Every structure is written in C-alpha cells, then in structure tokens.
Amino acid sequence: MAMESKVLSEALVAWSAGHLASVDQSYETTALEARSIALNALAKAVMSPADSISSHETNTAACLVLLTSEVCQGDRAGWYNHLMGAKHIIESAKCTGLSSKAIITGPEVFKQSPEGQWVLRNFAYHDVLASVTLGRPPLINAEYLEGITDVVDTYLGVxxxxxxxxxxxxxxxxxxxxxxxxxxxxxxxxxxxxxxxxxxxxxxxxxxxxxxxxxxxxxxxxxxxxxxxxxxxxxxxxxxxxxxxxxxxxxxxxxxxxxxxxxxxxxxxxxxxxxxxxxxxxxxxxxxxxxxxxxxxxxxxxxxxxxxxxxxxxxxxxxxxxxxxxxxxxxxxxxxxxxxxxxxxxxxxxxxxxxxxxxxxxxxxxxxxxxxxxxxxx
Known part of the structure; x- marks a missing residue:
C-alpha cells in the first residue's frame, strides 16, 4: 500500500523518524520535519479525496500510523485527533460495489478488499481499546468486524x-x-x-x-x-x-x-x-x-x-x-x-x-x- 501512496509512505517515514528520535536525540529535527511533511500530505489527500477504495484505505491507514506514532512517543492527547480523522474517513467513504452497481458506504467499502479489511481491524483495535480507558463508546460500533476476523491478524493474532x-x-x-x-x-x-x-x-x-x-x-x-x-x-x-x-x-x-x-x-x-x-x-x-x-x-x-x-x-x-x-x-x-x-x-x-x-x-x-x-x- 505504501509503495502506491505518498500519504501513507510519508506517514511511515514520520513514524520511523519519531521512533529513532525517542532513542537518539540527534534525530529530533529530522523527526519533526518528517512529521510536518506527513501531516501536510495527509491534509492534502483528505481535502481532495478520490472515490477509489484504495484512496480511502491509504488515507485511513496514514491516520492510524500517525496515531501510533503519537502514542509510542508518549503523547497523551493528540493521538485521539488521528483516531477521529480515521473515523471520519471510514464513515464518509463510498463507492460502487464490486459485484453490483449499488453504492456502498462506510465500513462496507473497506470490506471489499483484503487491505481494507486489515485497515478495519487496525482501526477497531485502537478504537475499541480506547473506549475502555476513555470510558465512552467506540467511535464506530465494531459490528463491522463480522466476517473479517477469521484470519491471523497482525495486532491480535486470533x-x-x-x-x-x-x-x-x-x-x-x-x-x-x-x-x-x-x-x-x-x-x-x-x-x-x-x-x-x-x-x-x-x-x-x-x-x-x-x-x-x-x-x-x-x-x-x-x-x-x-x-x-x-x-x-x-x-x-x-x-x-x-x-x-x-x-x-x-x-x-x-x-x-x-x-x-x-x-x-x-x-x-x-x-x-x-x-x-x-x-x-x-x-x-x-x-x-x-x-x-x-x-x-x-x-x-x-x-x-x-x-x-x-x-x-x-x-x-x-x-x-x-x-x-x-x-x-x-x-x-x-x-x-x-x-x-x-x-x-x-x-x-x-x-x-x-x-x-x-x-x-x-x-x-x-x-x-x-x-x-x-x-x-x-
């Protein structure tokens, strides 16, 4: 996905640079620059969204990568903005179904591909666990996971x-x-x-x-x-x-x-x-x-x-x-x-x-x- 998406590749670079900076202070400036570039790329992608399934997937994935970067570096508030961003991208997604001409929206868009299903599981992992410590309902009820959990997931295995x-x-x-x-x-x-x-x-x-x-x-x-x-x-x-x-x-x-x-x-x-x-x-x-x-x-x-x-x-x-x-x-x-x-x-x-x-x-x-x-x- 990152090889086909500038916004996702920049987010991954920002995550890597931020993690390096957490163990080596000489990377702090590099990390700040990478984060700025990633946020700018994501902002541009969200402001002019394409209606393709892949664009919804990569934009959401970029939000989640930036979220985990903030969390891993010790941020105690800003990560929630990225989670909200991912939620809005998921809910606003729409496209024509692969097996029919009907318009599908929200999580159903992501369920059309293995990559999209992975993004949904990734989002659910962060959103649902956040609901426990925040003491509030998940941003999106995780019922959309039905039918896409019978795999070995990169976060939670089985x-x-x-x-x-x-x-x-x-x-x-x-x-x-x-x-x-x-x-x-x-x-x-x-x-x-x-x-x-x-x-x-x-x-x-x-x-x-x-x-x-x-x-x-x-x-x-x-x-x-x-x-x-x-x-x-x-x-x-x-x-x-x-x-x-x-x-x-x-x-x-x-x-x-x-x-x-x-x-x-x-x-x-x-x-x-x-x-x-x-x-x-x-x-x-x-x-x-x-x-x-x-x-x-x-x-x-x-x-x-x-x-x-x-x-x-x-x-x-x-x-x-x-x-x-x-x-x-x-x-x-x-x-x-x-x-x-x-x-x-x-x-x-x-x-x-x-x-x-x-x-x-x-x-x-x-x-x-x-x-x-x-x-x-x-």
Missing part, C-alpha cells in the same frame, strides 16, 4: 473477534440512568426497567465471552494471547456491571435490597480477581521476548488494576513483563501504563490497613483522571 464483545460492553451507557430522579423520590418504573435492561445487556456480553473459543488450530502462543484478551474483556464487563451497581447505590436508588446488591458486588469483585489470575496464567504461557508479547499491554494493564496489591508475585510478574516490553520497543505509552499501575498499587497498599474493601479506595480510572491525560493501551 483474538480480533474479542474486540466486538468489548465494543458491545463499552457501547451500552448507563451513566445518566439515575440523573433525572431525586434520591429521595421513589424510583420510577422506567428507571427500573432501564436498570434491568442495562444489567441484562452486560450479562449477555459476559456469557458470549465465556462461550467464545479461538480457532483450535491456532499456535499455543497465539491462543494464549487470545484467551488473555478474553479475560481482559471479561474484566471490562465486570467493571461495567460494578459501575452500574455502585451508581445505583450512590444515588440511594437500590433497585433490589441492600443485602442483595452487596452480595452481587462481592460476587463481581471475586470474578474480577479470578479473571485477573486467569489472564496472568495465559500470559505466562507466552515466551519472553516472543513476537506475540507485543500485544500484551492491554491485558496486563487490566489485570494489574484488579490484582491484590499485597501479592508481590503477581505485581512483579506484571511489572517485569511491562518493563521488558518497554525495554525492547521503547513505546512510551507502556511506561505511562506502568506508572499508573504503580501509583494505583501504592494507593491501595497505603489504604490496606484502613479498609478491607480496596475496590472503594482507588481505581486506575481515578489515577488516570488525576493525571488529566488520555491513555491508549495499544
């Missing part, structure tokens, strides 16, 4: 389908569920129904994840990555359920009895710790410095947010894996993620003697919010 479940959990918002009624007033029947619908939606995603299996013929290390992502996705779903229940309690709008709600929350907490343990067991099957290790930032971070901070063995496993990934690749978002976990573990350890429920003490979302930046775990 785990791409898991992104659809994470997207489904992130897309179901409940933050405004109790915003209308006063805590002193009876819970409206409509709110009870919405609460039940939200809980049911999360439980359905949870069941889908429990039922999911990767391709039985997958290599052991790729299967381990896939199941680590499944556990990370389950952690995300459990956290969403816990957030819904805590929201209800904080507004004094307990739909069920307090005893029942506390029991459910305790069950969720146990499920979180169990999945964190399962996740790390899968990670332990992936050889150190093996290529699949490059995909482990997201699952390691999700496990790190739920493990017992007094379990030094688990903490060291997460810490050492992240340090090794950072040392090998020098991607600064790995360092940012590790620093957030270290701060979280420190907070929980300090409060361990004061409260038996560490879930109420601190969460990685609190640490991230206090830092005021955005974090992308890709």
């Amino acid at each position: 785990a791409s389908e898991v992104l659809t479940f994470i997207s489904e959990a992130s897309s179901h918002g409940h933050d405004m569920l109790f915003a209308v009624s006063s805590p002193d007033e009876p819970v409206p029947e409509t709110t009870k129904q919405q609460f039940a619908a939200s809980l049911e939606a999360y439980l359905e995603v949870k069941q889908k994840l429990h039922d999911w299996r990767c391709d039985a013929s997958a290599k052991p290390e790729l299967a381990a990555v896939a199941y680590a992502y499944r556990s990370a996705a389950l952690i995300h779903v459990y956290r969403r359920i816990r957030g819904l229940l805590h929201l209800s309690q904080s507004m004094n709008h307990t739909i069920h009895s307090e005893e029942y709600m506390n029991g459910v929350i305790a069950s969720i907490s146990a499920g979180l710790k169990f999945q964190a343990g399962q996740l790390l067991a899968h990670v332990s099957k992936i050889p150190l410095n093996d290529i699949p290790e490059s995909a482990l930032l997201f699952p390691l971070f999700m496990a790190g947010g739920e493990v017992d901070p007094t379990d030094i063995t688990l903490l060291d496993m997460i810490r050492n894996r992240l340090r090794m990934i950072l040392e090998k690749r020098n991607f600064i978002n790995v360092l940012s993620a590790l620093e957030i976990l270290e701060e979280l573990w420190d907070r929980k350890t300090k409060h361990a003697s004061q409260s038996s429920n560490l879930d109420t003490v601190a969460d990685w979302e609190d640490v991230l919010k206090a830092q005021g930046g955005l974090l992308l775990l890709t």
